[in-house]
Amino acid sequence: MTFYSATQPGLTALFRVLDTLSPVSTHVSALVGIIGGIALGVLVIWLLVVLIRKLKANVPSDGTSEFAPRSNSDQIRNELQSDHTTTFDSGALLCSICENLDFYKIFLDGIPETEEIPLDSLSSILKKSYQCNFCRLISFHVRRTWMLDKFPDFDLSGIQCRLLSMSCGCLRGPFYPPPKFRCFRLHVNMEGLRDFWEKYPTSRATAGSLSIYLMQEDAFKFGRPTDLHSRRVKNTVDIDLVKKWIKLCQENHGDECHDVWRMGDGEDKNLPEYVRLVDVVSMALVPAPSGCRYMALSYVWGAVSTEYRTTTDNIAGRSTPGGLNMTTFPETITDSILFARQLGLRYLWIDALCIIQDSLQDKITQIQSMDLVYGHSYLTIMAAGGASARDPLPGCRPRTRTLKQHIEVVQGLHLCVGPPRLQETLALSVWNTRCWTYQESALSRRRLYFTEQQVYFECRGDVFCEDIVAESKGHQLSTNFLRNSRGEYFPQGDPFGSYMWAVKECTRRNLTVESDLVDALTGVMNALAIGFRLGDPARVFHCGMILTDLHCALLWQHDPHTPRTRRSLPDGVGLPLPSWAWAAWRGPVDYTSAHRYIGIVNGSGDPSVVETLVDSWYIVDHSGATVQLDVRRVSRIVSNPMTEEEKSAYSPPSGILDSMELILDVHRPLVPGTLIFRTTSSHFNIAIRGSQENGESSACLHHGLFDILSTSSPPIWVGTAVLPLDPPPPSSLEFIVLSRTSMLRVYDEQILAKYHECVFYAMAISQHEGLMQRVGLGIIHEVSWNASRPKPKVVFLR
Structure with a gap:
């Protein structure tokens, strides 16, 4: 039986041949048709599965959302500034520079800093962010952290961007993990930022490093675990994740x-x-x-x-x-x-x-x-x-x-600019x-x-x-x-280092009631006294000053940009804090190295005392009693053989004070907080440095560098002091010796001999009815101090 009709002789002959085939051949043909039909059905089902999975991928279950590429630049601009996690999905949207980068190889092998890849100027990248996925990642970060809407007129064309990769680390062992466990993140370096930072210094504190991360769903493409890859942030905090963090801490961090x-x-x-x-x-x-x-x-x-x-x-x-x-x-x-x-x-x-x-x-x-x-x-x-x-x-x-996680698909890889890191977030x-x-x-x-x-x-x-x-x-x-x-x-590792950091941090912060400053540090002070076995916190600290390291604690400096103004007290609340305590003054306080005496805005390092030059310290406590302090001593290690200058070194007065020396006036009791000690004092002339030496115009500074000059003729530059500019100090000041340190470029090195640890920390003071107050701090050469004929003195510092 034939199922086809034919009108052309050629087709008729063909069908005659087919009719002569055996029944077995007919069955084979039927079987082939069945198999083909099944294969076609499988193909259709597979295509449907791929399509469904693609649609699901575009609507993640955690509440984030993905968008197809937009041609409307205004719409993209709104999405760059939106408050939800965004993912743009198109591998084709790359500029000519970015499409020539092999992102798979970059994430696989990394780019060392010595082989940075030039990208483009920042201004060009911002312009291309509406047509290039990778440029959009950079743009998102810059717009978010630099707050460019506040600086619309600044020319960004001079800022050049370069690409490298940085290791994220390894959670599974040694510092140098095998490639399987090595995870990289991209980092964009920017050259030419100095002008921007100088014009907008506030932006520097909030503009963090630009890092781009690979999402955890793509880790398998490199045969790696998801360790240190980025993951999507949900709309609400994952309580189970928080519990996991706490459990990891409890079970693995021990004491x-x-x-x-x-x-x-x-x-x-x-x-x-x-x-x-x-x-x-x-x-x-x-x-x-x-x-x-x-x-x-x-x-x-x-x-x-x-x-x-x-x-x-x-x-x-x-x-x-x-x-x-x-x-x-x-x-x-x-x-x-x-x-x-x-x-x-x-x-x-x-x-x-x-x-x-x-x-x-x-x-x-x-x-x-x-x-x-x-x-x-x-x-x-x-x-x-x-x-x-x-x-x-x-x-x-x-x-x-409001989530700030931005994801782009670049060459098939999901890349992310995530929320700021913790320090950057807290800074804002x-x-x-x-x-x-x-x-x-x-x-x-x-x-x-x-x-x-x-x-x-x-x-x-x-x-x-x-x-x-x-x-x-x-x-x-x-x-x-x-x-x-x-x-x-x-x-930190030592009590004074921890104390310095706490003082720097707290004095830079705000208080609704400014007299609460010492109270706001009481917990830290108690913790230091307990943790480092310093003794009773009430005896270790006074007015915020750590008394066990008093020789270092007295070396605090005002922030040069802050006026020298007393901290106010509520009406009817006690006496003002003593002038030698940083808590008595408004504004930030620094503990810096002697480099502050070279440049007024130099704030790096810690003060260094190589020898204490005060033997015994006393203080009038809250009850009005005078008590001796237990201050740690530092002894100098002298080189051998000594130089001629070292042989004639300064000899500080020693010994404890007797009861009569601790009284200034029998008819006028000393108030609590009065510091009493024996040292030597001498007078020197002072002269302000020029604005260039002070580092900034006088309009920006309230403290500056002053040359300390001998009273001889002609005068010799014998040291350097940091003193308030408003009101200006008198042309001559009294100084008292505190301790020995080491510093160059703070005196005339052509006239005065240079030798190891040849300078003193000396406090500039003013005096009224026998009570002294702190004016500033300076460094004076030892030979010049001895030549000034200093006089021993019992100091009552208030």
Whole structure:
């Protein structure tokens, strides 16, 4: 039987041949047709699967979104400035420079810094960001961190961009991992930024390094684990991820993150009974239970109604179950309570709730325990994303944070410019400008920073964040680039180094009540005294000054850009702080090396004392009694053989002071804070340096460099001092010797002999009725000091 009809002779002949085929051939043909049909069906199904997977990839499950390329530049510009995670997907959208780069090979092998690849000028990259995926990544970072909308007229064409790659580290072992575990991130260097920084110095503090990361979903393309690759940030904080960070810290960091301030095994590690906590289950204030696990909150109060705070009127009601009404609390506090519940923690410490705000005695008692409150805390939340207590904890609830993660597909690879690293984020926060928050961060073992873009976890052993896969058990030799972006690390290796850092940090921050400065550092001071076994904190510190290292503590300097102005005190509150204490003065304070005496704006290094030249120190304590201080001494190691100048070295007065020498006037008792010691004093002339030597125009500076001159004729340049410019000091000042150091280029080296450690730290003072006040600090050559015929003197410094 034939199933085809044919009208042409050729086709008729063909069908006749087919009709003569055996039945077996017919069955084979049928089988081939069936197999072909099945293959066609499989192909169709496979194409449908690919299409569906592609559509799913364009709508990720974590709330991020992908967009097709836009031809409308205004629409792209809006997306660059949008507040959600964005992914542009098109491998074809590359400029002529970027399309010639082999990004796969770059991420596979890296680019050493010596072989940087030139890209283009920054202005050209910004223009091409609407048509090139890779240029758009750079543009997104620059627009976000440089705040270019504030500097529309600056010419960026002189800034050239160059590409290299940097190692992200390795979580699995040695410093030099095999290629399988080696992860790279791209880094864009920019040349020619000096003019931009000089014109807009505030932008320098906020413009971080430009790094571009490979997303974790592409790690398999290089045969690597997802370690240290970027991951997508969700709309809300992943509680399970936070719990994982805490667990990794608990199980792998040992004493480093477990012990509180180097306390011995026999010391009580419980909170004092007078410390109150919020019970987030019963919603009441309760005395801290013994050995309880609790969370602490660090935040900015801001201009918020005081109704939510605990007072003597509501403390009784708040101490009963249900006494804390969350509807009256600002959002930072309500979110903290919710977050504690999510973590499974029952207790929470919040200063506004746990301290009776209108009780001076309760405030004093609680402030003295801040080292314990934050040191014992299981976890401290840093509300670094808000400007006041009214602001929510970003990411604690939906729609409370704006994500800043931008993803592009370049040559088939998902590349990302993520949120700023921790240091860069904190530099932009109001939280980081407040003085009280410094010690709250420094004293805490585990810190969880809530910022506008993501959450960062920091402990003494590691740093984690939502956008980087960095979770590991912390192999002893593992490396992780996030650890370079630590927000805070305290204490440092020695007590005075830790103290200097704390003073620098706190004096640069703001206080609503400026007389709170010493109180805001009390927890840090207690921790230093306990951690380094210095003794009773009340005897180790006075007016913020560390007395055990007084010879170094006296070497503080005003920030040269800050006027010399006394810090005000509330009406009716005691005496002003002594002039020798940095806390008596407004503005930032530096502890810098002697290089400050070469250039007034030089602020690097630490002061170095090679010999103490004061034998005994005394202070009038808060009760009015004069007590001797236990100040650490530093002895000089003299070279052998000695030079002629060293043989005639300065010999400081020694011995303790008798009771009569400790009295200035029997009819006028000395006030607390008066420092008493014996040294030598001498007068020298001074002359201000020119503006060029001082480094900046006098309009920008309130302290400057002065030449210290001998009183001989002709005068000799014998040293250098840093003194206030307004009001200008007199032409002659009295100096008193404190200690010995080593420095060149601070005196006339053609006239005065140069030898090892030949200069003194000397304090410039003014005198009134026998009491002296600090005016400034200087360095004077030893030979010139001896030649000035200094006189021994008992100094009463106030």
